[in-house]
Amino acid sequence: MDTSHPSTEHGHPGYGTFIAVWICLVVFTLVLVGLSHLGQGAAVWGLLTLTPLKAALVFYFFMHLRYEGPLLKGVVFVALGTLLIFFALMFSDVAFR
Amino acid sequence: MNSSTTSAGMGFLADEGPRRGLMAWLTSTDHKRIGILYLWSMLAFFMVGVGVGVLMRLVQLDTFHHLVTARTYNALFTVHGVIMIFLFVVPGLPAVFGNFFLPILIGAKDVAFPRLNLASWYFYIAGAILALLSLFTGGGAPDTGWTFYAPFSLQTGTNVTLAVFAAFVLGFSSMLTGINFITTIHRLRAPGMSWFRMPLFCWSLYSTSWIQILATPVLAITLILVMLERLFGIGIFDPTKGGDPLLYQHLFWIYSHPAVYIMILPAMGAISEIMPTFSRKPIFGYTAIAFSSMSIAGVGSLVWAHHMFTSGMSEFANMVFSLLTMIVAIPSAIKVFNWVSTLYKGSIDVQPPLFYALTFIFLFCIGGLTGVMQGALSINVHVHDTYFIVGHFHYVMFGGTGFAFFAALLYWFPKMFGRMYSKKLIIAAWFPLFVGFNMLYFGMLVLGMQGMPRRYYEHLPMFHAGHQVVTVGSWLLALGLVIYLVALIWAARKGPRAEGNPWGGVTLEWTLPSPPITENFEEIPVIDHGPYEFRKGGQHG
Ligand SMILES: [Cu+2]
Numbered sequence: 001m002d003t004s005h006p007s008t009e010h011g012h013p014g015y016g017t018f019i020a021v022w023i024c025l026v027v028f029t030l031v032l033v034g035l036s037h038l039g040q041g042a043a044v045w046g047l048l049t050l051t052p053l054k055a056a057l058v059f060y061f062f063m064h065l066r067y068e069g070p071l072l073k074g075v076v077f078v079a080l081g082t083l084l085i086f087f088a089l090m091f092s093d094v095a096f097r
Numbered sequence: 098m099n100s101s102t103t104s105a106g107m108g109f110l111a112d113e114g115p116r117r118g119l120m121a122w123l124t125s126t127d128h129k130r131i132g133i134l135y136l137w138s139m140l141a142f143f144m145v146g147v148g149v150g151v152l153m154r155l156v157q158l159d160t161f162h163h164l165v166t167a168r169t170y171n172a173l174f175t176v177h178g179v180i181m182i183f184l185f186v187v188p189g190l191p192a193v194f195g196n197f198f199l200p201i202l203i204g205a206k207d208v209a210f211p212r213l214n215l216a217s218w219y220f221y222i223a224g225a226i227l228a229l230l231s232l233f234t235g236g237g238a239p240d241t242g243w244t245f246y247a248p249f250s251l252q253t254g255t256n257v258t259l260a261v262f263a264a265f266v267l268g269f270s271s272m273l274t275g276i277n278f279i280t281t282i283h284r285l286r287a288p289g290m291s292w293f294r295m296p297l298f299c300w301s302l303y304s305t306s307w308i309q310i311l312a313t314p315v316l317a318i319t320l321i322l323v324m325l326e327r328l329f330g331i332g333i334f335d336p337t338k339g340g341d342p343l344l345y346q347h348l349f350w351i352y353s354h355p356a357v358y359i360m361i362l363p364a365m366g367a368i369s370e371i372m373p374t375f376s377r378k379p380i381f382g383y384t385a386i387a388f389s390s391m392s393i394a395g396v397g398s399l400v401w402a403h404h405m406f407t408s409g410m411s412e413f414a415n416m417v418f419s420l421l422t423m424i425v426a427i428p429s430a431i432k433v434f435n436w437v438s439t440l441y442k443g444s445i446d447v448q449p450p451l452f453y454a455l456t457f458i459f460l461f462c463i464g465g466l467t468g469v470m471q472g473a474l475s476i477n478v479h480v481h482d483t484y485f486i487v488g489h490f491h492y493v494m495f496g497g498t499g500f501a502f503f504a505a506l507l508y509w510f511p512k513m514f515g516r517m518y519s520k521k522l523i524i525a526a527w528f529p530l531f532v533g534f535n536m537l538y539f540g541m542l543v544l545g546m547q548g549m550p551r552r553y554y555e556h557l558p559m560f561h562a563g564h565q566v567v568t569v570g571s572w573l574l575a576l577g578l579v580i581y582l583v584a585l586i587w588a589a590r591k592g593p594r595a596e597g598n599p600w601g602g603v604t605l606e607w608t609l610p611s612p613p614i615t616e617n618f619e620e621i622p623v624i625d626h627g628p629y630e631f632r633k634g635g636q637h638g
Contacts, residue, residue: 071283078307078311079311082398085398085399086351089399089414089418090347092417092418093343093347093410093414094411096411096413096414097409097411
């Protein structure tokens, strides 16, 4: 493989970071479980906001996105952007049906 | 000229490693050999699809109407669609000519991931075998149409589960090819081969690959959901369980509309290679064509719901998607304008590849314009699910992608096989192809306007004459295809040896011997000019 690639070799996080992220994920999950007891509205909004945040944490730290070069980050953001546009356009149907 | 029976000078076509014959091909990671593996397997499936199509047309004649039952007819149009879409036009040009020529055109020795490339072919074959199995196992061949619309696809007793799994596996083949091509273009361009010195075929493959990566996963997930729903009844699409069948249509078309651009963009790219070579002049509007490929890929991903105008989707969404559909016509029109302008004041040499490429432009224009017609809501409501749609789709996919595939094959055949075909036979094949094609599909446009619904086993007496014309067209078309293929298969085995640059092209593949050596280039070239500079580049060689 290409050994001159600058971004993959340095800056690996320690166990501390991973454990902190993991605790965050557990806390978010508990919050979500709590919200689900407050009725459907709260549950849905909680899912819509907190779940992407959790996914982002997993991508960013566990899947090492944070330590990647701009090209790979760009690819991920293109994919996420596309997904968002798909959602928005689909809501032009669902929300006005 | 004297070595037509020995392997001397046969480049990559001669076995080099420890293995010989078929095994050497099945284990080869050479992008050129993989391209040819795709070519033969794809043409075989294509002919099966043609056979099913001809049979379907036959059933519409009184004499042969009872050849099959109504239920078998449903299976026939499903199988025809699945084979033609997933086994022929989607992999189509990228898998064959993309594999063979992308590395050569950018001055590389292979694609970025040669083993993954071979794995893609095995995924393709595995998917094909699964699709074949689905015809004879479980409840028999699926009868849903290639679109697998819920809720019918959830309820039918036929073997939809295996068929959608086959499409799922084929999707993997497609995604892996896309990843491979994008990486190849980013990392393996020869020194001096800047983005805007790449031949336009590479640009079209690049934009296609992005759609393959971004849209195919949506289809994969949707098909998995259909399987889960059939096996466990989870109720995502089933309205009796609170699901939404329109959600299925959304998800399906989020992939399947961009998929028609997966099918047509590389075809347009191949045409953009052929036009300058036979006009002996640089392509008109290089940047416009390159960017129109990218914008087709972008805007084309936002128009999917124009397949759903009569489905009960919201009025607001109807208007949004109708507008977006109109916009996507613009970049396609830019390309057509630029191809025609390339001919203007060129030194035109009408060889078989150009002949077929011009046919592509003519047929694609009819297909494209009937597409814009359906983008208009008022017309769409009337022609929805009629033969008009079938006619339009075949003008774009067969008249467009199919004829571009034929043109590209004629253009690159001498390079791929080191042999030349009989030009007379190929021109002779054109007449039944062209006449039959237009009888068949223009007839369908007319029948559709008169109100003939698609996918019907029976038809009203008023459509008799139309159906007869259309069916006779299908015979002519099939005859033309047979002549074309026989001419090429014969040439691949016994044709006279071709020179390195039979057409006077100036892109990199024509600097190599025909067929190229396994490593493509003895020495990686250094590029110091654009792709279509006929004064600077090589002349006949
Ligand atoms: Cu469409």
